[in-house]
Amino acid sequence: MAAGEIALVDSDSATVAIRLSGDWQVRDGMPALAVLEDGMSSRSGVSKVEFDVTELGEWDSVLVTFALQVSDFCASHKLELDRGGLPEGAQRLLGLAETVPEKSDARSAEQKSSFLARVGTAAQNGWGEATGMLAFIGEMTMAVGRLLRGRARFRMVDLGLMLQHSGADALPIITLISLLVGSIFAFVGAVQLEQFGAAIYVADLVGIAMTREMGAMMTAIVMAGRTGAAFAAQLGSMKVNQEIDALETMGISPLDYLVLPRMIALCAMMPLLCLYADFVGILGGAAVGVGMLGIAPSAYAQQTIGAVTYTHLIGGICKASVYGVLVALSGCMRGMQSGSSASAVGDATTAAVVTSIVLVVCASGVFAVLFYALGI
Amino acid sequence: MRSVSEDSQPSVHLEIRDLTMAYGSFVLQRDLNFTINRGDVFIIMGGSGCGKSTLLRHLVGLKDPAKGDVFYSGESFTESEPERRREILRGVGVTYQSGGLWSSMTLAENVGVPLGEYTDLTPREVSEVAGFKLALVGLRGFEDFYPSEISGGMQKRAGLARAIALDPEVLFFDEPSAGLDPISSRLLDDLILELRDSLGATIVIVTHELASIFAIGNNSVFLDAKTRTMIAQGDPKYLRDHAEHDDVRRFLRRGEEA
Ligand SMILES: Nc1ncnc2c1ncn2[C@@H]1O[C@H](COP(=O)(O)OP(=O)(O)OP(=O)(O)O)[C@@H](O)[C@H]1O
Numbered sequence: 001m002a003a004g005e006i007a008l009v010d011s012d013s014a015t016v017a018i019r020l021s022g023d024w025q026v027r028d029g030m031p032a033l034a035v036l037e038d039g040m041s042s043r044s045g046v047s048k049v050e051f052d053v054t055e056l057g058e059w060d061s062v063l064v065t066f067a068l069q070v071s072d073f074c075a076s077h078k079l080e081l082d083r084g085g086l087p088e089g090a091q092r093l094l095g096l097a098e099t100v101p102e103k104s105d106a107r108s109a110e111q112k113s114s115f116l117a118r119v120g121t122a123a124q125n126g127w128g129e130a131t132g133m134l135a136f137i138g139e140m141t142m143a144v145g146r147l148l149r150g151r152a153r154f155r156m157v158d159l160g161l162m163l164q165h166s167g168a169d170a171l172p173i174i175t176l177i178s179l180l181v182g183s184i185f186a187f188v189g190a191v192q193l194e195q196f197g198a199a200i201y202v203a204d205l206v207g208i209a210m211t212r213e214m215g216a217m218m219t220a221i222v223m224a225g226r227t228g229a230a231f232a233a234q235l236g237s238m239k240v241n242q243e244i245d246a247l248e249t250m251g252i253s254p255l256d257y258l259v260l261p262r263m264i265a266l267c268a269m270m271p272l273l274c275l276y277a278d279f280v281g282i283l284g285g286a287a288v289g290v291g292m293l294g295i296a297p298s299a300y301a302q303q304t305i306g307a308v309t310y311t312h313l314i315g316g317i318c319k320a321s322v323y324g325v326l327v328a329l330s331g332c333m334r335g336m337q338s339g340s341s342a343s344a345v346g347d348a349t350t351a352a353v354v355t356s357i358v359l360v361v362c363a364s365g366v367f368a369v370l371f372y373a374l375g376i
Numbered sequence: 377m378r379s380v381s382e383d384s385q386p387s388v389h390l391e392i393r394d395l396t397m398a399y400g401s402f403v404l405q406r407d408l409n410f411t412i413n414r415g416d417v418f419i420i421m422g423g424s425g426c427g428k429s430t431l432l433r434h435l436v437g438l439k440d441p442a443k444g445d446v447f448y449s450g451e452s453f454t455e456s457e458p459e460r461r462r463e464i465l466r467g468v469g470v471t472y473q474s475g476g477l478w479s480s481m482t483l484a485e486n487v488g489v490p491l492g493e494y495t496d497l498t499p500r501e502v503s504e505v506a507g508f509k510l511a512l513v514g515l516r517g518f519e520d521f522y523p524s525e526i527s528g529g530m531q532k533r534a535g536l537a538r539a540i541a542l543d544p545e546v547l548f549f550d551e552p553s554a555g556l557d558p559i560s561s562r563l564l565d566d567l568i569l570e571l572r573d574s575l576g577a578t579i580v581i582v583t584h585e586l587a588s589i590f591a592i593g594n595n596s597v598f599l600d601a602k603t604r605t606m607i608a609q610g611d612p613k614y615l616r617d618h619a620e621h622d623d624v625r626r627f628l629r630r631g632e633e634a
């Protein structure tokens with residue numbers, strides 16, 4: 001039979017029948033109520049609505065849902081509704097749906113709020129966000145204080161695992177990304193520099209860019225997506241599972257026990273990873289320089305050693321250390337602030353990556369100004 | 377070990393005074409007043425979402441009251457210094473509605489954490505005591521399993537083993553028998569009573585399981601979601617027939633009219 005349809009039929013001057021025909025099944029979708037609305041607005045003096053099901057085929061909950069809509073429509077237009085025409089099963093389901101008391105909590109009735117109210121709420125949320133971040137930084141500072149006084153407790157096993165997770169395990173992806181970034185720089189530089197016959201300066205370009213800026217930046221971004229997100233997800237799911245509650249009631253600070261090992265691990269590993277990324281990036285550049293531009297390997301090496309100074313190298317590593325703190329801090333903070341549901345953990349993970357990348361890019365800007373002012 | 381003598385005058389262990397619980401401006405329950413005696417098996421009942429778990433969170437200091445106070449043996453918990461709170465909590469064991477076992481540790485390590493934290497036992501002794509506690513809840517041989525490798529019912533029992541690691545004076549259970557088969561649930565009830573008698577502990581349980589409520593509870597409080605306060609207090613067996621509120625009697629009779 002065909003999919004469900006409705007038509008309005010005037011039974012007498014004050015009564016309108018809704019004629020239901022065809023199959024009313026979920027897979028066919030639900031006819032729109034508009035027919036009824038339009039039909040009613042073009043009629044006047046109608047006080048009663050009834051159903052005519054003589055041509056109705058198969059039906060399931062779509063029919064009941066539709067009947068509920070009709071019922072709401074009639075209630076709001078002060079029309080009398082006669083459900084006697086509906087199949088008996090549908091009437092019973094309708095009865096059930098209406099007896100369950102609607103949750104009348106103030107909170108469930110979320111009204112559409114005005115523009116001003118939304119701006120206000122957004123501002124309040126922003127403020128709450130900022131204070132939350134400050135509070136977390138404050139608590140972390142105290143935890144680090146406890147650590148320095150030797151009073152923070154966590155399991156060395158956890159620290160070891162975290163060191164491995166945020167160090168050795170990250171090497172493959174760091175290798176890949178740095179190699180690519182190094183060679184991309186070399187390509188871009190080569191096109192320009194070859195015009196002046198200065199292809200050898202590709203070595204300077206890649207060496208300085210990697211050590212000064214890109215090594216730290218790319219490592220930070222990879223670690224934000226990889227480890228920062230993992231921290232947030234781990235801590236968030238521990239929250240859902242009440243593992244954090246269990247620590248707290250046992251008088252163990254979750255910050256010491258869970259967050260410190262993660263912070264320490266990432267902060268310790270970032271400078272090392274950055275150094276590694278610098279090296280691999282330069283290799284990537286060299287591959288392009290030697291393989292494509294035909295520069296002699298020894299000349300390329302010589303040129304790189306001449307260009308890259310300790311200042312560049314150490315400057316980059318300083319940046320990486322700061323980025324490490326930022327990534328670890330945002331990952332752990334978002335995880336600890338996560339709500340206690342699976343979707344909240346997803347949100348926390350997303351927020352962790354976004355926060356880390358924003359913070360890293362801002363910090364990079366600050367460094368640029370600072371290094372410029374210091375003449376580095 | 378402390379013992380419970382049946383005939384002595386019951387002494388108040390926990391007192392909840394004028395407790396109002398709220399999430400932000402959303403008041404969940406107001407003006408709760410009740411006492412829990414030493415050695416009681418005290419049941420917290422009420423419909424879903426009325427704030428039972430939240431009440432437990434207040435009792436163990438995971439959340440601070442909007443108003444009112446909780447007293448442990450006459451000592452204010454809310455106003456205690458963090459150090460003092462830690463000491464009080466040392467005598468408290470909790471199991472959680474969502475398990476709360478540390479997923480990165482084996483069962484033995486889970487049970488061992490409180491022991492390592494609060495006692496001077498050597499690691500060897502810690503693992504032996506942990507093994508004993510796991511055996512008490514019927515998990516001998518599962519010491520080296522991770523929480524994700526055991527069933528939901530076993531996780532509940534492992535949580536219990538961790539909660540009793542330090543022989544606590546008060547044990548809080550949040551829906552311990554939810555999701556257990558009838559026999560395990562019955563065994564858990566027996567275990568709880570056994571712990572009460574052997575440790576002399578006070579037991580506070582959030583549960584919906586009517587059979588357990590009548591089998592082990594000797595005192596209770598009923599939180600109502602509509603009026604946002606407690607509407608009955610006393611022995612659940614008595615409340616079933618004599619509670620003032622219809623809702624309480626209906627709850628205790630699975631919805632059948634009294
Ligand atoms: N973190 C939170 N923030 C805001 N509201 C919350 C929070 N946690 C719980 N609530 C609200 O508090 C109410 C009570 O929650 P609670 O977990 O205490 O219920 P419960 O009585 O234990 O229910 P159940 O029997 O289903 O476990 C719920 O309506 C819930 O929406």
Ligand SMILES: [Mg+2]
Nearest residue numbers: 428429430473
């Ligand atoms: Mg609960």
